[in-house]
Amino acid sequence: MxxxxxxxxxxxxxxxxxxxxxxxxxxxxxxxxxxxxxxxxxxxxxxxxxxxxxxxxxxxxxxxxxxxxxxxxYPERPLVPEDADSRARVIELEQHFDRFAVHVRRWLYGQVLDRPEIMDAMLDPYRLPGPIKRALVPLTREGVRRLYAIKPKAVVYSEQRVEEGLALVEESLRRGAGDYLVADRLTLADISAAALMAPLVSPPGTPWDVFDETDLPASLQKKLNDMRERPAGQWILERYRTDR
Ligand SMILES: N[C@@H](CCC(=O)N[C@@H](CS)C(=O)NCC(=O)O)C(=O)O
Missing domain, CATH: 3.40.30.10 (Glutaredoxin)
Structure with missing residues (x-):
C-alpha cells in the first residue's frame, strides 16, 4: 500500500x-x-x-x-541517467529548481493570495461544512502569509529569482540536445523544473488552473502572458502536454 x-x-x-x-x-x-x-x-x-x-x-x-x-x-523507467556527466547535471538542476520553487510560491501568492479562488483551491478538497470553511479561510490565508513571508520586499526579491529560474530552463534547453534539459528523454531535472514552475503558467487541468484571467489586474495578466509565451513557459506547457 x-x-x-x-x-x-x-x-x-x-x-x-x-x-x-x-x-x-x-x-x-x-x-x-x-x-x-x-x-x-x-x-x-x-x-x-x-x-x-x-x-x-x-x-x-x-x-x-x-x-x-x-x-x-523502483529503477524501472529511470529518471536519473547512468552516464556520470548527465547524472551530475540532473542532480544539480533538481537542486536549483527546488530552491527556485520557494520563490515561485512566494511571488505568486504575493499576487493572488487575497483572491477567493486561492482559498477555494486550498480548502475545497476537504469538503468542509460551509461555516467551518468560512472560519478557516482567514486563518489559512494569514498562516500562508506568515509562513512563506508574503511581504512586499520579499515578493520583489522572489520575482527576480523566478526570472532566474525561467532563464535557467532556457539556458539548459540551449545547451541540451533537444526537448529535454539534460538528456534526450525525460529526467528528474525536467520533472522538477516543469512541476515546480507550473503554477506560473497553470497548465490546463492542474490545481493552478483556477483563475478567470480576464478578471485579474491588467499588469498581472500581462506578466502571466509573457511568462507563458517565452520559451521556458512554452516548454513547461509542452512537457505537461507530452509527458504528464
Ligand atoms: N523541500 C521540501 C519543500 C516542501 C514544502 O515546502 N511543502 C510545503 C507545501 S508547498 C509545505 O508542506 N508547507 C507546510 C509547512 O511548512 O508547514 C520538499 O521538496 O518536499
Missing amino acids: RILYQFPISHYCEKTRWQLEHKGLDYRTRNLLPGPHRLRTQWLARINTLPILRDDKRTVGDSTKIAYYLEKY
Missing part, C-alpha cells in the same frame, strides 16, 4: 505525483488540512512539510528524498 500525504495545490507534491505516475506506481493520496497537518507530518516523518510518501513499511518525507528513494527502489 502506497500513500502520498499531500496538499493538492502544492507544487512539491505535484513533483512527486508526476514521478510516481511516470514510473507507473500505484498510490493513494491523503490530503492533509493546512495547519493541523504538522501533527501528522511530525508523527510520520518528523518534518513540517509535504509531500510525505508511505511505501508499505517505509516512510519518506521531502520531494527530493522521495525522488531518490523511488529511483533506488
Whole structure:
C-alpha cells in the first residue's frame, strides 16, 4: 500500500505525483488540512512539510528524498541517467529548481493570495461544512502569509529569482540536445523544473488552473502572458502536454 500525504495545490507534491505516475506506481493520496497537518507530518516523518510518501513499511518525507528513494527502489523507467556527466547535471538542476520553487510560491501568492479562488483551491478538497470553511479561510490565508513571508520586499526579491529560474530552463534547453534539459528523454531535472514552475503558467487541468484571467489586474495578466509565451513557459506547457 502506497500513500502520498499531500496538499493538492502544492507544487512539491505535484513533483512527486508526476514521478510516481511516470514510473507507473500505484498510490493513494491523503490530503492533509493546512495547519493541523504538522501533527501528522511530525508523527510520520518528523518534518513540517509535504509531500510525505508511505511505501508499505517505509516512510519518506521531502520531494527530493522521495525522488531518490523511488529511483533506488523502483529503477524501472529511470529518471536519473547512468552516464556520470548527465547524472551530475540532473542532480544539480533538481537542486536549483527546488530552491527556485520557494520563490515561485512566494511571488505568486504575493499576487493572488487575497483572491477567493486561492482559498477555494486550498480548502475545497476537504469538503468542509460551509461555516467551518468560512472560519478557516482567514486563518489559512494569514498562516500562508506568515509562513512563506508574503511581504512586499520579499515578493520583489522572489520575482527576480523566478526570472532566474525561467532563464535557467532556457539556458539548459540551449545547451541540451533537444526537448529535454539534460538528456534526450525525460529526467528528474525536467520533472522538477516543469512541476515546480507550473503554477506560473497553470497548465490546463492542474490545481493552478483556477483563475478567470480576464478578471485579474491588467499588469498581472500581462506578466502571466509573457511568462507563458517565452520559451521556458512554452516548454513547461509542452512537457505537461507530452509527458504528464
Ligand atoms: N523541500 C521540501 C519543500 C516542501 C514544502 O515546502 N511543502 C510545503 C507545501 S508547498 C509545505 O508542506 N508547507 C507546510 C509547512 O511548512 O508547514 C520538499 O521538496 O518536499
